[in-house]
Structure formats: structure tokens, C-alpha cells
Amino acid sequence: MSATLCPASAILSTVTSMTSSTASALTVHQTARPTGFPTPGHFRFVESPVPEPGPGTALVENLYWSVDPYHREMMDGHFELNSPLEGRTLGRVIESRDAALPEGEIVFHRHGWRTHSVVRPDEARRLPHHEGVPLSAHLGILGGTGLTAYVGLTRIAQLREGEDLFVSAAAGGVGTATGRLARLMGAGRLVGSAGTPAKVAFLKEQVGYDEAFDYHAGNVADLLATAAPDGIDVFVDNVGGEHLAAAIGALRERGRVVRVGTVGQYNTPDAPDTRFNHADIVEKSLRMEGFLVRNYRDVQEELYAFAVPHLLGGRLALDETVVEGFDRIVDAFLSMLRGGNTGKMLVKRS
Numbered sequence: 001m002s003a004t005l006c007p008a009s010a011i012l013s014t015v016t017s018m019t020s021s022t023a024s025a026l027t028v029h030q031t032a033r034p035t036g037f038p039t040p041g042h043f044r045f046v047e048s049p050v051p052e053p054g055p056g057t058a059l060v061e062n063l064y065w066s067v068d069p070y071h072r073e074m075m076d077g078h079f080e081l082n083s084p085l086e087g088r089t090l091g092r093v094i095e096s097r098d099a100a101l102p103e104g105e106i107v108f109h110r111h112g113w114r115t116h117s118v119v120r121p122d123e124a125r126r127l128p129h130h131e132g133v134p135l136s137a138h139l140g141i142l143g144g145t146g147l148t149a150y151v152g153l154t155r156i157a158q159l160r161e162g163e164d165l166f167v168s169a170a171a172g173g174v175g176t177a178t179g180r181l182a183r184l185m186g187a188g189r190l191v192g193s194a195g196t197p198a199k200v201a202f203l204k205e206q207v208g209y210d211e212a213f214d215y216h217a218g219n220v221a222d223l224l225a226t227a228a229p230d231g232i233d234v235f236v237d238n239v240g241g242e243h244l245a246a247a248i249g250a251l252r253e254r255g256r257v258v259r260v261g262t263v264g265q266y267n268t269p270d271a272p273d274t275r276f277n278h279a280d281i282v283e284k285s286l287r288m289e290g291f292l293v294r295n296y297r298d299v300q301e302e303l304y305a306f307a308v309p310h311l312l313g314g315r316l317a318l319d320e321t322v323v324e325g326f327d328r329i330v331d332a333f334l335s336m337l338r339g340g341n342t343g344k345m346l347v348k349r350s
């Protein structure tokens with residue numbers, strides 16, 4: 001499933017200078033710290049000459065960019081103001097001064113949010129050639145998104161065949177990957193929550209969820225009790241708050257909570273967190289564990305070995321929303337924070 005967003009006119013006001021000249025590069029800077037949801041006014045596009053690679057580096061023309069919820073967290077302090085932003089990116093080496101990065105090679109790197117990047121070999125990973133696998137998959141199901149879902153299921157939940165799962169933000173990148181991988185791993189009943197009725201239908205009709213609900217339709221605990229009347233074994237949590245409290249109530253004995261992220265709180269960090277029943281953790285012998293995918297890079301080859309045959313065999317589909325044009329990267333990011341994506345939110349060079 002692949003969708004395309006409509007242009008948002010607001011973003012055009014942030015583009016201070018933009019030409020189609022191949023001799024110029026564009027970079028996005030953060031210009032101010034947001035309170036609550038960021039706006040286009042917190043960003044600026046900066047035009048400069050295309051950088052030249054020095055010895056031991058290569059110039060990459062970027063082709064796909066990932067916009068991620070963690071960028072919102074970084075905007076609160078980790079991203080330096082008025083400096084190029086970072087981000088996960090795929091690009092083609094167009095000029096090289098290091099034999100480890102040959103011209104024409106497609107690489108993954110983190111110097112994103114810019115049209116051109118200069119990278120060292122230790123900053124770029126050459127992508128494996130899997131004939132028939134679309135390039136965008138390397139930022140989605142085969143990239144950090146899919147790896148997060150795979151690690152969550154295999155290393156943190158240690159999912160066993162037949163176990164019942166609940167996934168929050170189920171229609172997003174990690175959520176769709178979790179549902180599809182769990183189904184292939186032999187999970188039992190799959191229940192997901194998402195922000196619109198259209199996403200609920202998509203989860204049930206296309207991703208393979210048995211049941212899903214719109215979390216705006218009522219109290220999450222009640223909605224979950226209806227969707228999973230016999231309880232769940234595993235909760236993969238992308239949201240936190242009310243979802244987490246509801247899932248702890250629904251977990252069976254020896255259930256596991258996989259804490260992936262807290263996207264429900266990134267724009268409202270001061271909001272009081274929903275309380276969960278601490279006694280449940282003891283009385284049902286529950287385990288809650290968080291993780292960062294960057295600490296599981298050694299699982300990447302295992303993910304390829306599992307997912308690529310399923311992709312090529314048509315048993316695993318790509319869920320992505322692709323926004324065309326680097327000048328719409330801020331638009332894509334802001335839209336993702338408000339649920340404008342189905343599957344992984346990507347930006348493609350036009």
C-alpha cells in the first residue's frame with residue numbers, strides 16, 4: 001500500500017530560497033524550540049553550493065528521507081538550532097574520494113534533511129542488492145522501522161506461536177511492520193489501535209489485524225476489552241499513557257509489554273501520565289521492557305534473512321506514505337506527527 005499526500009501550502013512560506021539548479025543544495029535547519037506541536041515556522045530551508053567531497057569522503061545525492069517521531073524529541077534540545085538536521089536517508093554516491101564508497105553505489109546514512117551529503121565510509125552503509133525489492137523498503141520494513149518491529153517481537157516479547165498481541169499506533173510504520181511480522185511468525189489474535197476509522201479498516205482489510213479500534217471512539221480500556229475480550233499476551237506500545245494502562249489491565253499472566261515509544265506524549269511532555277495498576281505487574285507476573293533499535297544492529301542480517309523471502313514471495317507488503325519532493329520534507333514530518341501517514345512516512349526526491 002502506497003499513498004501520496006497533497007501539497008500543504010504552509011510549507012512554501014518556509015522555503016526562503018529554492019531553485020532547481022543542480023549546482024545548488026538545500027538543507028533544512030531548525031530555527032526555534034517548539035512548545036507543543038511544531039509548525040513550519042520552526043524550520044528554514046537553506047540553499048548553498050553542492051558540497052565537494054574531500055579525501056576519504058564521498059558526495060551522496062539523497063533519494064529518500066525518513067521523517068520520524070524521534071525528531072520531535074530531538075527538537076526540544078538535541079538538535080542544534082540553525083544547523084543542518086540529521087535523519088535517516090538513502091542516496092546514491094555521485095562523486096567519491098574513497099574506494100570504499102564507489103560512485104553509483106546506493107548507501108544508507110544519517111546526514112539527512114538535505115539534498116546532498118558528504119559522508120565518510122564509517123558513516124554510510126552500502127545496501128545489499130536484493131533483486132526485486134524496492135529501494136524504499138530499506139527505510140521501512142528492512143530498515144530501522146522493520147528492525148524495531150522485529151527486535152520487539154523476537155528479542156523483547158520473545159513471541160511464541162499462538163500468542164495474542166495488541167499494538168498501539170498500529171497503522172504507522174512500526175505498527176504495520178509489527179502486525180505483518182507477527183502474523184508471519186504465527187501470532188494468534190492481532191488487535192490494533194489507530195486514530196481514524198479509515199486506518200481501522202486498513203488494519204483489518206489489508207495488514208491482517210483480526211480486530212482494530214479508533215482510540216478516539218471512547219475509553220481505551222473499554223475499547224480494548226471489546227476488541228480482546230479474552231485478554232492479550234503481548235502489548236507492543238508505540239504510544240504510552242492511556243494505551244499502556246489499558247493494556248496492563250488486559251494482559252494475561254506472564255504477559256509482556258514491549259515499550260517501543262511514547263508518541264502520545266512527544267508534543268505534550270508536561271501532560272500527566274495515565275496511571276496503571278502497579279499491583280497487576282506483580283500479581284500477573286508481567287514483564288515490561290523498553291529498548292532502542294540502535295543497540296540491536298547485529299540483528300539486521302537476521303531481519304533480511306527473514307523478511308526478504310517473504311517480500312519476494314508476496315507474503316509481506318510494504319506499507320508506506322510517500323511524499324514527493326524534498327521541499328515538502330517539513331510538511332511530511334508535521335503531518336506524520338498528527339497521524340497523516342499510513343505505514344512508514346517517507347519523502348522521495350522528485
Ligand SMILES: NC(=O)c1ccc[n+]([C@@H]2O[C@H](COP(=O)([O-])OP(=O)(O)OC[C@H]3O[C@@H](n4cnc5c(N)ncnc54)[C@H](OP(=O)(O)O)[C@@H]3O)[C@@H](O)[C@H]2O)c1
Nearest residue numbers: 069172173174194195238260261262263264291292293339
Ligand atoms: N525504540 C526505538 O528504537 C524506536 C525506533 C523507531 C520508532 N520508535 C517509536 O515507535 C513509535 C512509532 O514510530 P513510527 O516511526 O512507526 O511512527 P508512525 O507510527 O509511523 O507515526 C506516528 C503515528 O503516531 C500516531 N499518533 C500521533 N499522536 C498520537 C497520540 N496522541 N496517541 C496515539 N497515537 C498517536 C499517529 O497515528 P494515528 O493516526 O493512529 O494517531 C501517527 O501516524 C514512536 O513512538 C517512535 O518514537 C522507537
